[in-house]
Amino acid sequence: VTPALSNLVLSAGSLSPAFAGTTTSYALTVPGTTTSTTVTPTNAQTSGGPITITVNAVAVASGAASSAIALNPGDNTITVVVNPVGAGTATTYTVTVTRCAVTALAKAVTVQLGANGTATLAAATVNNGSTASCGFATGGGLSVSPSSFTCANLANLGANTVTLTVTDVFNNTSMATAMVTVIAPPAATISSLSPTSAAAGDGSRMPSGPSISL
Numbered sequence: 001v002t003p004a005l006s007n008l009v010l011s012a013g014s015l016s017p018a019f020a021g022t023t024t025s026y027a028l029t030v031p032g033t034t035t036s037t038t039v040t041p042t043n044a045q046t047s048g049g050p051i052t053i054t055v056n057a058v059a060v061a062s063g064a065a066s067s068a069i070a071l072n073p074g075d076n077t078i079t080v081v082v083n084p085v086g087a088g089t090a091t092t093y094t095v096t097v098t099r100c101a102v103t104a105l106a107k108a109v110t111v112q113l114g115a116n117g118t119a120t121l122a123a124a125t126v127n128n129g130s131t132a133s134c135g136f137a138t139g140g141g142l143s144v145s146p147s148s149f150t151c152a153n154l155a156n157l158g159a160n161t162v163t164l165t166v167t168d169v170f171n172n173t174s175m176a177t178a179m180v181t182v183i184a185p186p187a188a189t190i191s192s193l194s195p196t197s198a199a200a201g202d203g204s205r206m207p208s209g210p211s212i213s214l
Helices: none
Strands: 005-010 025-030 039-043 053-055 074-082 091-099 109-112 118-120 142-145 148-150 158-167 173-183
Touching: 005 074, 005 091, 039 053, 039 074
Parallel strands: 025 091, 109 173
Antiparallel strands: 005 039, 053 074, 074 091, 118 148, 142 158, 158 173
């Protein structure tokens, strides 16, 4: 009889696809706050002698939970092996548990106030390749604070520290700070003034130049 499981349960969540004894590969995605899981394998064979089941090479009784298995950010592979009674080939089940990881990366930028004396900083401007392994939250998952600057607040001019926050689909967050240098609005343009000839008969006179004696 080919060894198999009748059920496989992880405390961290539900398997995908749903468990079936003949399916040996599964996946599970968990929030970043989930740092461990237990595994409960149940043997499908009820006769013929004791079956040895191991979870990550540690023996576990059928129907009992394993010790807690630490989950690192990213992918974690859990291997469940069901050994046959006597001679035969073991059956191996593999579960890949993805613990979401969010990493905020920010960069320094320079922002110039507009002609109206204000400027708005977009989160994407300071983003420096932030990642969210399980996907960014709806709307892009990026926010920055503060995001507006004005010359009415003289403290805004020069160096300002802003915080970039990255949020994933499970609301896990990561933050990074960046230096934003705010500079004054562009200087006003002064138009050149040209002398205008007096209109005939308006009574105006152009100044005469100095007389030169030869």
